[in-house]
Amino acid sequence: LPHLLKNVPEEHQEPIKQMCLKMMSHDAYGKPYQWTSRDFEMGAPLGRGKFGRVYLARERHSHFMVAMKVMFKEELRKGNVQRQVLREIEIQSRLKHPNILRLLTWFHDESRIYLALEIASEGELFKHLRNAPNHRFDEPRSAKYTYQVANALNYCHLNNVIHRDLKPENILLTSSDDLKLADFGWSAHTPHNKRKTLCGTLDYLPPEMVKGEYYDASVDQWCLGILCYEFLVGNPPFESNNSEITYKKIKHLDMHYPSHMSAGAKEFISGLIRCEGRISLVEVMTNPWVKEGMAIRNAQLQQQKNERGK
Numbered sequence: 271l272p273h274l275l276k277n278v279p280e281e282h283q284e285p286i287k288q289m290c291l292k293m294m295s296h297d298a299y300g301k302p303y304q305w306t307s308r309d310f311e312m313g314a315p316l317g318r319g320k321f322g323r324v325y326l327a328r329e330r331h332s333h334f335m336v337a338m339k340v341m342f343k344e345e346l347r348k349g350n351v352q353r354q355v356l357r358e359i360e361i362q363s364r365l366k367h368p369n370i371l372r373l374l375t376w377f378h379d380e381s382r383i384y385l386a387l388e389i390a391s392e393g394e395l396f397k398h399l400r401n402a403p404n405h406r407f408d409e410p411r412s413a414k415y416t417y418q419v420a421n422a423l424n425y426c427h428l429n430n431v432i433h434r435d436l437k438p439e440n441i442l443l444t445s446s447d448d449l450k451l452a453d454f455g456w457s458a459h460t461p462h463n464k465r466k467t468l469c470g471t472l473d474y475l476p477p478e479m480v481k482g483e484y485y486d487a488s489v490d491q492w493c494l495g496i497l498c499y500e501f502l503v504g505n506p507p508f509e510s511n512n513s514e515i516t517y518k519k520i521k522h523l524d525m526h527y528p529s530h531m532s533a534g535a536k537e538f539i540s541g542l543i544r545c546e547g548r549i550s551l552v553e554v555m556t557n558p559w560v561k562e563g564m565a566i567r568n569a570q571l572q573q574q575k576n577e578r579g580k
């Protein structure tokens with residue numbers, strides 16, 4: 271709760287506490303309060319994914335705002351993804367971290383499943399990447415976001431979860447320029463040595479997955495390297511319009527660094543995009559290029575805030 275309240279002005283904190291007490295409350299028989307869609311007023315649509323739509327919604331009594339993700343059971347059954355959604359719910363409801371989108375509660379009726387999620391008011395990160403000058407972020411901004419994703423992934427690994435589907439489309443941005451890892455549909459509990467059915471974008475797949483070999487949590491370090499490269503360059507390093515070529519490039523680490531990239535960034539990324547001996551997530555968070563970049567980004571934002579405040 272404290273981290274949810276951190277950005278909330280004093281006078282609004284009480285209704286939120288009431289709502290959270292209701293969430294954690296139990297009736298006389300110890301049964302937790304059962305939420306239904308009637309507890310919420312549905313608002314503007316925020317976005318849509320393959321299996322769901324997300325709307326702004328407001329809890330009737332506390333006026334607490336949530337992002338309500340609505341999925342149709344029939345669609346999930348047809349797409350054969352019910353198990354994934356249940357795993358997403360089970361995993362995301364347990365994870366509590368400032369850079370992981372909170373699943374506040376969930377419920378269902380005869381035809382739909384509802385996930386009441388934390389709001390990220392700046393939406394999908396990849397839209398900000400595409401709209402940035404030259405379709406790429408500067409090094410301080412890329413370093414800060416890389417730090418925050420590493421922090422979230424490290425927390426996941428400490429909780430025996432690997433995300434496995436890291437990409438800009440699955441990351442949301444808040445109004446305080448913080449990232450939120452969302453969409454744990456492909457996450458899994460470690461140790462997880464089963465083969466993963468290939469799906470989604472190939473650009474982020476590590477060599478061990480491309481070759482169908484066994485893999486461990488370090489796949490998330492590889493994906494973090496690809497993500498950081500995409501922040502800095504605007505596209506992932508092995509991208510091509512032919513999946514066979516993408517596979518080959520991944521297997522042979524056939525990539526190049528554009529001239530605008532600093533030596534610190536290149537050296538950092540090459541510590542992640544490699545077959546063996548990827549640097550750990552803690553080493554990512556203590557890397558000089560990452561730490562200095564993050565400090566510069568936060569100082570720039572503070573400067574902008576002071577300017578606005580004048």
Ligand SMILES: CCc1cccc(CC)c1NC(=O)n1cc2c(c1)/C(=N\C(=O)c1ccc(N3CCN(C)CC3)cc1)N=N2
Binds near residue numbers: 316324392393394
């Ligand atoms: C159902 C949608 C879906 C499917 C699959 C995976 C995911 C996670 C990324 C999701 N989204 C999801 O779960 N989401 C959970 C969420 C969430 C999505 C969200 N915000 C937005 O989607 C959003 C979009 C655009 C936006 N504006 C666009 C125009 N700008 C000028 C101002 C800002 C502002 C907010 N907050 N919590």
